[in-house]
Amino acid sequence: MRIVLKIGGSLIKYPRKLKELCKVIGDLHEKFNIIVVPGGDGFADLVRKYYKIFNLSDENAHWMAILGMDQYGYLLNNLIPYSKIVDDIDYIDGILKNRYIPIILSYNILKTNEILPYSWDVTSDSIALHLATIIKASKLILIKDVDGIYDRGKILSEVDLNWLANNESCIDRYYPILARRYNISTYVVNGLYPLRLMKILHGEKTICTVIKTY
Numbered sequence: 001m002r003i004v005l006k007i008g009g010s011l012i013k014y015p016r017k018l019k020e021l022c023k024v025i026g027d028l029h030e031k032f033n034i035i036v037v038p039g040g041d042g043f044a045d046l047v048r049k050y051y052k053i054f055n056l057s058d059e060n061a062h063w064m065a066i067l068g069m070d071q072y073g074y075l076l077n078n079l080i081p082y083s084k085i086v087d088d089i090d091y092i093d094g095i096l097k098n099r100y101i102p103i104i105l106s107y108n109i110l111k112t113n114e115i116l117p118y119s120w121d122v123t124s125d126s127i128a129l130h131l132a133t134i135i136k137a138s139k140l141i142l143i144k145d146v147d148g149i150y151d152r153g154k155i156l157s158e159v160d161l162n163w164l165a166n167n168e169s170c171i172d173r174y175y176p177i178l179a180r181r182y183n184i185s186t187y188v189v190n191g192l193y194p195l196r197l198m199k200i201l202h203g204e205k206t207i208c209t210v211i212k213t214y
Helices: 009-013 015-027 042-054 058-079 089-097 106-112 124-134 161-166 175-179 194-201
Strands: 002-007 033-038 083-086 101-104 139-144 149-151 154-156 158-160 185-190 209-212
Touching (some): 002 015, 009 015, 009 042, 009 058, 009 139, 015 194, 033 058, 033 089, 033 124, 042 058, 058 106, 058 124, 124 139, 139 194, 158 161, 161 175, 161 209, 185 194
Parallel strands (some): 033 101, 139 185, 158 209
Antiparallel strands (some): 149 154
């Protein structure tokens, strides 16, 4: 069973906690087939800034932001034990069989498997879902710096795609559109508390939000 972890770029603001999370993920390499998709956040925010200043095209800004995700991937590779960079999905099987953790660099893969629109409504959340589908993952865990998805200040234990499509949340706007095509178990969890991630992986209850895709 393959499990995709999208590690949000927002966690880079908490260096000690990010290092702790990455160590925990590395320690799980023998027990789970974990595949990491880097987020964007600070790297993508720089692209947003230049997008406005230089009036960049949506297409160029899209690919610049994805290259920003790849930069974060190299940072995570430095922090996650037993991890290896991969930019070709054909190599993922071999890396997993050798009990390493693939960190996906998205640019080259998406250039040949691109179905996503060039829009700021598409962030690393939707990209992670798309990649999880390509590599036939059974579970997607979106690791952020919040406890889950909120409604009027209250954390929701689960949401459906209709709710996501009609409400603002920490998930990008394109995600519910894309998720209607797929059926992957998806969780939103706070990476500042690695124990919660471990509980999800072990099938235990914890503080998080489950996104119902059916």
